[in-house]
Amino acid sequence: MITLTWHGGAVAEITLDRPEALNALSTKMAEELIRVCGEVAASRAHAVVLSAAGAKAFCVGADLKERNGMSDADLLAQRPVFRAAFGAVLGLPQPSVAAVHGFALGGGTELALSCDLVAAEPGAVFGLPEVSIGLVPGGGGTQLMARRVGPARAADLVLTGRKIGFEEAVALGVVDRPAPSGGAREAALETARAIAANSPVATRAAKRALRHGAPLDLAAALDVEDNAWRTAALSADRREGVAAFNERRAPVWPGV
CATH class of the missing domain: 3.90.226.10 (2-enoyl-CoA Hydratase; Chain A, domain 1)
Known part of the structure; x- marks a missing residue:
């Protein structure tokens, strides 16, 4: 089924x-x-x-x-x-x-x-x-x-x-x-x-920000976004994404 x-x-x-x-x-x-x-x-x-x-x-x-x-x-x-x-x-x-x-x-x-x-x-x-x-x-x-x-x-x-x-x-x-x-x-x-094709850490964090922030007032929603940003920014995916950009290659995401 x-x-x-x-x-x-x-x-x-x-x-x-x-x-x-x-x-x-x-x-x-x-x-x-x-x-x-x-x-x-x-x-x-x-x-x-x-x-x-x-x-x-x-x-x-x-x-x-x-x-x-x-x-x-x-x-x-x-x-x-x-x-x-x-x-x-x-x-x-x-x-x-x-x-x-x-x-x-x-x-x-x-x-x-x-x-x-x-x-x-x-x-x-x-x-x-x-x-x-x-x-x-x-x-x-x-x-x-x-x-x-x-x-x-x-x-x-x-x-x-x-x-x-x-x-x-x-x-x-x-x-x-x-x-x-x-x-x-x-x-x-x-x-x-x-x-x-994008970072799975970043897309999951972005989804959480979109879902959890939508019902909140702007100030609270921006805090939700900040938490999502921190999750992605401190991840191995972010380091790989920046390295791949500078090396002009496709990223190989470490992922979740």
């Missing part, structure tokens, strides 16, 4: 691999996502791509067939697993890029927004339709969408539950890397390779 592929050792690709169910998230799939993300987080990967198998969907959210027979107690028991799964993607220390094609609804949109960057292609459809079935987005959708597009635009999407197509998603800023038809995965891999 979740597969892990390595591209040259520096880029890890995590694939949602349940195409017969449009990659709907079951409890078992969520548990596998937690395990694989943990493996990647502990690795020396420089960047991560989150992709999906099948032609129709990135992910259509929670498996409602599985939930149909659940009691309230069953649903509450599933909740920590789902929170941990979305948190595992959001918490990856490496920069991450989602490769979205087809439907990315509910948890699918939330998984994409849990990545640092989103690549998508024409035909991609995003949405947080949870209110239409009596729920609230629970994989970070209300918070991540608001941080992406602003509170008012997020309210429009969350409270109406409406779906948005590729062009509107690009215009709103839900999609960072527009790709040609059939090209979302390659655009995500290309972006991940570009990230992976």
Whole structure:
């Protein structure tokens, strides 16, 4: 249900691999996502791509067939697993890029927004339709969408539950890397390779600064940035980067 592929050792690709169910998230799939993300987080990967198998969907959210027979107690028991799964993607220390094609609804949109960057292609459809079935987005959708597009635009999407197509998603800023038809995965891999060419110490520290500084006031956010700068500045990567620049060669990063 979740597969892990390595591209040259520096880029890890995590694939949602349940195409017969449009990659709907079951409890078992969520548990596998937690395990694989943990493996990647502990690795020396420089960047991560989150992709999906099948032609129709990135992910259509929670498996409602599985939930149909659940009691309230069953649903509450599933909740920590789902929170941990979305948190595992959001918490990856490496920069991450989602490769979205087809439907990315509910948890699918939330998984994409849990990545640092989103690549998508024409035909991609995003949405947080949870209110239409009596729920609230629970994989970070209300918070991540608001941080992406602003509170008012997020309210429009969350409270109406409406779906948005590729062009509107690009215009709103839900999609960072527009790709040609059939090209979302390659655009995500290309972006991940570009990230992976840089210092892994620096890119991880920069990710922390971007994530942790965003909700803070400017003075506090600049302290977060300073801590990230110090992490990179005192690393072997910084020494290698400066030496490589002066010697006019490609750096060989010592890394994390």
